[in-house]
Amino acid sequence: MVTLIEIEKDTSHQKLPVDSKPQTIVFAVPVNDKLPWFITEATPEEFESDKKKERNPRHRYYVAKFEDWRVSQRRPHCNIVESIGEAGNLKAESMRILKMHSICTENYENEKDEPTSNVHECLKPFASNIDPSNNEWIIPKSEIKQRLDLRKKRIFTIDPITAKDLDDALSIEKITDTIYEIGVHIADVSYFV
Secondary structure (H helix, E strand, C coil): CEEEEEEECCCCCCCCCCCCCCCEEEEEEECCCCCCCEEECCCCHHHHHHHHCCCCHHHEEEEEEEEECCCCCCCCEEEEEEEEEECCCHHHHHHHHHHHCCCCCCCCECCCCCECCHHHHHCHHHHHHEECCCCEECCCHHHHHCCCCCCCCCEEECCCCCCCCCCEEEEEEECCCCCEEEEEEECCHHHHC
16 A cells, blocks of 8 residues: 655756756655555556646555566565545545455445355455355364354344344343343454454
8 A cells, every 4th residue: 555756856966958857756655664665667547637736646545566676776666556545535544454454345245145256265265164065164173162162052143134244143041040141142253354
């Protein structure tokens, strides 16, 4: 994840014609301060448009793809893959966080609620736990050992009928004639992240 900035190239050591335009270089500045600035191979349309409107060039996020960094080069080179959006915009900021942490942002279903082709790609790390006979996910034995197994309890969802995920649930169990245990359950989706 980068922002772009244009800097005038130092040409003081070169003999250039008096009427020549100043030379500029566009750098991709990573959001992560630990990474070096990259030289971009080409500038995206949004950047050129922002320059014409005299807007701050660092107000927009881009996804950059590292290309190479030769020994003879002072800086690595990259290509801008896509524009995420303007800094401060909720959708752009959310997408920036997702992309920075390599979280899949593709849709899992199309308009007809059918799985898209990228579902299997995103679930590859869990493919070893899929039963080939019925395509259902199997809980690994190592995971069962470290968790409280409540599969024999009567637990029921409290999600509305329109919910696409059933992750909130309740249970009730009679302990004695006057004491009942009420359980509040939520799915541990962090296991899959």
